[in-house]
Amino acid sequence: MSKVSLAKDKIKILLLEGVHQSAIETLKRNGYSNIDYVKTSLPENELIERISDAHIVGIRSRTQITDAVLDAAQKLIAVGCFCIGTNQVDLSAAKQRGIAVFNAPFSNTRSVAELVLGEILLLLRGIPLRNAMAHRGQWLKTAEGSFEARGKTLGIIGYGHIGTQLGIMAENIGMTVQYYDIEDKLSLGNAQQIQNLTQLLQSSDVVSLHVPETPQTRNLIGTAELAVMKKGSILINASRGTVVDIDALAEALEDKSLSGAAIDVFPVEPKSNDEEFISPLRQFDNVILTPHVGGSTQEAQESIGVEVAGKLAKYSDNGSSMTAVNFPEVALPELANRSRLLHIHQNRPGVLTQINQAFAQHGINIAAQYLQTDESIGYVVIDVDSDHSEVALKELSAVDGTIRARILH
Ligand SMILES: NC(=O)C1=CN([C@@H]2O[C@H](COP(=O)(O)OP(=O)(O)OC[C@H]3O[C@@H](n4cnc5c(N)ncnc54)[C@H](O)[C@@H]3O)[C@@H](O)[C@H]2O)C=CC1
Numbered sequence: 001m002s003k004v005s006l007a008k009d010k011i012k013i014l015l016l017e018g019v020h021q022s023a024i025e026t027l028k029r030n031g032y033s034n035i036d037y038v039k040t041s042l043p044e045n046e047l048i049e050r051i052s053d054a055h056i057v058g059i060r061s062r063t064q065i066t067d068a069v070l071d072a073a074q075k076l077i078a079v080g081c082f083c084i085g086t087n088q089v090d091l092s093a094a095k096q097r098g099i100a101v102f103n104a105p106f107s108n109t110r111s112v113a114e115l116v117l118g119e120i121l122l123l124l125r126g127i128p129l130r131n132a133m134a135h136r137g138q139w140l141k142t143a144e145g146s147f148e149a150r151g152k153t154l155g156i157i158g159y160g161h162i163g164t165q166l167g168i169m170a171e172n173i174g175m176t177v178q179y180y181d182i183e184d185k186l187s188l189g190n191a192q193q194i195q196n197l198t199q200l201l202q203s204s205d206v207v208s209l210h211v212p213e214t215p216q217t218r219n220l221i222g223t224a225e226l227a228v229m230k231k232g233s234i235l236i237n238a239s240r241g242t243v244v245d246i247d248a249l250a251e252a253l254e255d256k257s258l259s260g261a262a263i264d265v266f267p268v269e270p271k272s273n274d275e276e277f278i279s280p281l282r283q284f285d286n287v288i289l290t291p292h293v294g295g296s297t298q299e300a301q302e303s304i305g306v307e308v309a310g311k312l313a314k315y316s317d318n319g320s321s322m323t324a325v326n327f328p329e330v331a332l333p334e335l336a337n338r339s340r341l342l343h344i345h346q347n348r349p350g351v352l353t354q355i356n357q358a359f360a361q362h363g364i365n366i367a368a369q370y371l372q373t374d375e376s377i378g379y380v381v382i383d384v385d386s387d388h389s390e391v392a393l394k395e396l397s398a399v400d401g402t403i404r405a406r407i408l409h
């Protein structure tokens, strides 16, 4: 990668998965015009080719930014995830290469909560089954297996941005809300935190999952958990496909211990809209299957486009890494009449001392210095007089443990 930032029109931005046009507009408004826009995700071999000259890449949840992809992305400075989840990016491999990763932590949360609320109402009434039958010319006019949401208990697993909004909306239609979270949380409305997952599963009419993908949430709901759920209850998963053991769920639907489910995310999802969706759940009329569209509304996508593109432009413009998910967060003022240098290094004792000593030896006056570290890397931003920038860069590049050093401007 270049050690001196390029003119903005030379900074190549690869945007994948049809991110909203608002991202392009935001980047252009900030002076970035060299944008390669692709409507789909790319298979690894093609991605490796396309990313090799990109400085910034924007993705959604399908694109896998693996160690191998990062190896090929020698010019890359930042990844923008135009979504909440960042599990599709090897975050620590990116960090070790000095690549900052950004996301949009809130913008689509309302959309997910609204979809789930709708699914709760439809599933409690048995509408998916009646709908499927009507499409086949069958008429199932009966109140059997059809219930109001009022008075039913919703168990939310993962009481974060989505879980809390869902809880509030569910209470507004008369549901009792309880939740399980590994953290102690502030309960909104009349929601009650339950300390034990089994207890929540045993006492909920509807269970909805809103946890991130982590090693701990893999198969969080499997055979044993499904077995303790209330007979005839409903399971909803709009979090990540790894959280539910789909074969175990298919068995629970087969033996009718659950009355229905709504699943938006799958262990393996088609890479494009042209690929067939394969799942053992396709056979069940009482299951709502959606193609990972929980956050796919115009409102959410437009606002995600503005938010993530804005963060990428800011990082590229002035080095601000605020809200990066894998990187020390440094908030920076605008810079006038000086040069700004960025230095990303292994977090080991003495790095800053080395930098300051080297600068002192060369009579480089540090106008401002900003440092943040995490357990493995440090990110220091240094403003110096412009006529010292080249020598400062040389000194920074020679510091032990340097991952990246460059002149921003
Ligand atoms: N279907 C879709 O299109 C979308 C799916 N998502 C997924 O939804 C997930 C949740 O989103 P937010 O509510 O915004 O995240 P959040 O980070 O605000 O909340 C997640 C909550 O889960 C809790 N948690 C973590 N591990 C847990 C565990 N093992 N057991 C119980 N609780 C646990 C956390 O403490 C936190 O309170 C995202 O990570 C993403 O994977 C997000 C947006 C759209």
Ligand SMILES: O=C(O)CCC(=O)C(=O)O
Pocket (backbone or CB within 6 Å): 060, 061, 062, 082, 083, 084, 085, 086, 108, 295, 296
């Ligand atoms: O919109 C997408 O591609 C994925 C949405 C999602 O799952 C997320 O925001 O984590």
